[in-house]
Amino acid sequence: MFDDFFIRALVAGLGIAFVTGPLGCFVIWRRLSYFGDTLAHSALLGVTLAYTLEFNIALSVFIISSLIALILIQLQKRTNLPGDALLGLLAHSSLAVGLVVIGFLTFIRFDIMGLLFGDILAVTADDLLIIWIGGPLILLILKLIWKPLFASTVNYELAEAEGLNPDRAKAIFTILMAGIIAISIKMVGLLLITGMLIIPAAMARNISSSPQSMVIYSILGGLLSVILGLFTSLQFNTSSGPSIIAASLFLFILSLVKIKQSIKLKN
Amino acid sequence: MSLNQNILVKLKQAGFRINGKWLVKGVSLQIEKGKIVTLIGPNGSGKSTTAKIALGIYKKIDGEVEKYTNKVGYVPQKISIDWTLPLRVNDFMVLTENLKDEAINEALSLTGVIHLKDKNLGDLSGGEFQRVLLARAISKKPDLLVLDEPVQGVDFTGEIALYELIKKISDELNCGILLISHDLHTVMSATDHVVCLNGHVCCSGSPLDVAKNNEYKALFGEQASQILTRYKHSHDHIHTSEGEIKKN
Numbered sequence: 001m002f003d004d005f006f007i008r009a010l011v012a013g014l015g016i017a018f019v020t021g022p023l024g025c026f027v028i029w030r031r032l033s034y035f036g037d038t039l040a041h042s043a044l045l046g047v048t049l050a051y052t053l054e055f056n057i058a059l060s061v062f063i064i065s066s067l068i069a070l071i072l073i074q075l076q077k078r079t080n081l082p083g084d085a086l087l088g089l090l091a092h093s094s095l096a097v098g099l100v101v102i103g104f105l106t107f108i109r110f111d112i113m114g115l116l117f118g119d120i121l122a123v124t125a126d127d128l129l130i131i132w133i134g135g136p137l138i139l140l141i142l143k144l145i146w147k148p149l150f151a152s153t154v155n156y157e158l159a160e161a162e163g164l165n166p167d168r169a170k171a172i173f174t175i176l177m178a179g180i181i182a183i184s185i186k187m188v189g190l191l192l193i194t195g196m197l198i199i200p201a202a203m204a205r206n207i208s209s210s211p212q213s214m215v216i217y218s219i220l221g222g223l224l225s226v227i228l229g230l231f232t233s234l235q236f237n238t239s240s241g242p243s244i245i246a247a248s249l250f251l252f253i254l255s256l257v258k259i260k261q262s263i264k265l266k267n
Numbered sequence: 268m269s270l271n272q273n274i275l276v277k278l279k280q281a282g283f284r285i286n287g288k289w290l291v292k293g294v295s296l297q298i299e300k301g302k303i304v305t306l307i308g309p310n311g312s313g314k315s316t317t318a319k320i321a322l323g324i325y326k327k328i329d330g331e332v333e334k335y336t337n338k339v340g341y342v343p344q345k346i347s348i349d350w351t352l353p354l355r356v357n358d359f360m361v362l363t364e365n366l367k368d369e370a371i372n373e374a375l376s377l378t379g380v381i382h383l384k385d386k387n388l389g390d391l392s393g394g395e396f397q398r399v400l401l402a403r404a405i406s407k408k409p410d411l412l413v414l415d416e417p418v419q420g421v422d423f424t425g426e427i428a429l430y431e432l433i434k435k436i437s438d439e440l441n442c443g444i445l446l447i448s449h450d451l452h453t454v455m456s457a458t459d460h461v462v463c464l465n466g467h468v469c470c471s472g473s474p475l476d477v478a479k480n481n482e483y484k485a486l487f488g489e490q491a492s493q494i495l496t497r498y499k500h501s502h503d504h505i506h507t508s509e510g511e512i513k514k515n
Binding site: 028029031147154158159160163164205208209210211212214 | 323337351352353363364
């Protein structure tokens, strides 16, 4: 009934949504939207390097994004610049360097739009494998560090005082962020990955009363966005990334209506 | 001193500075099982800093800290919680340790806030939140409790009840308590050891020893000294077998 490429895109998208759901909650709770953006921008450099060296794209993006995260941590320690300036510096310079490198690679035909905004035609069977191995692995690690990560998100000193080692949890979380960007870049595109992390989680915040329920709603919102978005993408021949993000925005707006109702009920 | 297995935390000439400015320096103290050590001193004298050194929150310190337990309950002086987190009292109780429902209920009942269990943390009043903080700290039955002004914002009767509770917990769990408080009355009646801080240790010892100390008097004034000496009377007489009171 559907073409193979569409089924592949659907399976890939759903696999990604399972991971962006819980990670996105932490992005919102820890105020890391721009951090995610910076890692995603640096992914372009990873992609171009992968093409140049004929290397696996996901792995290359993962390495470059982790590297940028490490550089950021070092810059934060060694300079007096505010965090947002450093994030902007790294995001735009790595994007620029990535684009400059592409300019040199005249022998390869690049689908820049696909890279920036995702392309459902681009998802291969190998990508599915990476998503469905990498995704559960990210979720498993997140589950293992949940306690210290969540506790230090609520209050760093409490977590530190009561022996939970929040610094280690934070470092691992950073690597997980690089991981999700690496596996979802083909699908959502590097300019929109942060949207996939934030918008379903923001929608979930509007309708949940506990951290666990927010994570569940965030996953459900992501899954629904992928399904709605991909069908739209198929129907109207739009890029997959923007279609998925637009669908999640639609869900977010619906969740605002829910808030309005519950406020009315209270009064 | 010989190796004492009752010691939970030991500070040796510990100090902490930020950008070359000392917040506190040269603090030596130890907290033992079943004992309450109280830090007193004016604002900015380094009480909370000392607590954070003992807890291992500050890492780049001068001197030494030896911590012999990881079962710690902490009530910080200030806690800012971000309301982007949907968090109920129940979720907050299991923040650092998984607890059985009975343990949560017991702790919340002890501090008198069991009725708030399903409430959103952001909807609590200051005093209610303080009681939840204390409940969370004691619920995990820690070896070491660090309480930084644990009854701030709690109503008057509640304050007395909570101090009694703290004393009771110290006896029942046989845990060591590091208490920071401004309430000299309560502090002195329940404490085993007092450390008076003013950027450094200006005096320390039993409540009575500290009360007699001139530096303490200079710091807190004559009135504060009189508060302490009120507790002295219990030591200046003995009860004879005939039930008479005899001055010694």
